[in-house]
Amino acid sequence: MSVKIGNNIDLGAFPLLLAPMEDVSDPPFRFVCKQNGVDMMYTEFISSEGLIRHAAKSKQKLDIFEYERPIGIQIFGSEINSMREATEIASAADPDLIDINYGCPVKNVACRGAGASLLQDIDKMVAMTKAVVESTQLPVTVKTRLGWDDNTKNVYEVAERLQDIGIQALSIHGRTRSQMYKGQADWKLIKEIKRNPRINIPIFGNGDVDSVEKAAAWRLEYEVDGIMIGRAAIGYPWIFREIKHFFKTGEYLPGPSIEERVEVCRTHFTKSIEWKGEKTGIFEMRRHYANYFKGIPNFKEYRMRLVSLDKAEHIHETLDEISSCFDVSLLT
CATH class of the missing domain: 3.20.20.70 (Aldolase class I)
Structure with a gap:
């Protein structure tokens, strides 16, 4: 029902x-x-x-x-x-x-x-x-x-x-x-x-x-x-x-890959800027990065970079780098 x-x-x-x-x-x-x-x-x-x-x-x-x-x-x-x-x-x-x-x-x-x-x-x-x-x-x-x-x-x-x-x-x-x-x-x-x-x-x-x-x-x-x-x-x-x-x-789905994490994070970020404007969108997105990439070893450097950048293009570049530098096996 x-x-x-x-x-x-x-x-x-x-x-x-x-x-x-x-x-x-x-x-x-x-x-x-x-x-x-x-x-x-x-x-x-x-x-x-x-x-x-x-x-x-x-x-x-x-x-x-x-x-x-x-x-x-x-x-x-x-x-x-x-x-x-x-x-x-x-x-x-x-x-x-x-x-x-x-x-x-x-x-x-x-x-x-x-x-x-x-x-x-x-x-x-x-x-x-x-x-x-x-x-x-x-x-x-x-x-x-x-x-x-x-x-x-x-x-x-x-x-x-x-x-x-x-x-x-x-x-x-x-x-x-x-x-x-x-x-x-x-x-x-x-x-x-x-x-x-x-x-x-x-x-x-x-x-x-x-x-x-x-x-x-x-x-x-x-x-x-x-x-x-x-x-x-x-x-x-x-x-x-x-x-x-x-x-x-009755079956488990595999968790999201690094690429998926990056793309969903990027979508969230893009929508945030569209709705709030670049300055506020960038600032308010900072609370989410640690959660999107939780459990990935040696991620601190990227997280610190993401929460300090104040230009959208630099954040997109960093997300591209995360996608290419981390192997999917890190999540298993």
Whole structure:
């Protein structure tokens, strides 16, 4: 059976989703993930206050492209009226759905009453979600965590109450806010929610899926409708095609060759410049090089060069040199 969000978004039998990640899941990164088979993606999270105040950075994050579909715009905020207005602005950008971030744990979000902070006030979370649902004709989904801390793991209640006021899918990161990204993600409560006979919307699991083996094992063990992958896709968008290939055939795909790594990195770099301009595109790409070439011995010299160059043609020349100087056998 296909997993569906609302009436019009058909994600196939077991979808793989790209998690929304601040300063990572921008259009250039989403492009290379889409090329490698991801089933659904989201924008970086967008501040509701930024949208209603027409902040340039927030407005730019609304950029979506036809080849990305289905794609959701994710918003966050602490004020219900601001979220209502932001929903109308985001809907006008014509995404396939609106997603609400109730999971971001970082201090400058959660300590200002947004993101995971709403896990401390479920009534307000429900009221805010209801306002968003009523402000758009698009499906509304939610991403959240298990709870604020180990003493308040309330996502079971969250799932029921948010479904009751109209959300169409729920993605759950298997950590509390207090855990941040430390320790291991705990998917047991995610499984309990999926097994709850009251829940009939798709439940997606998120947290620590960084290999084909984990994806295959946790698909069976935790009975989720799909898996959302975040950090493991940074610099390794091939994780989506490798997991899907294994699900389809039971066989492992070989990892990407040096040439493939270079070409996907180059595509990401080119798209980054096209979208952000040369100066910003070069600067923001620097965070990705170490991940694209992770595990290659004696690569430090090239990495240091890539993060110091400030001309696009010099970066392309360095990528050409990497492709010709490293043997594919280094990856085996």
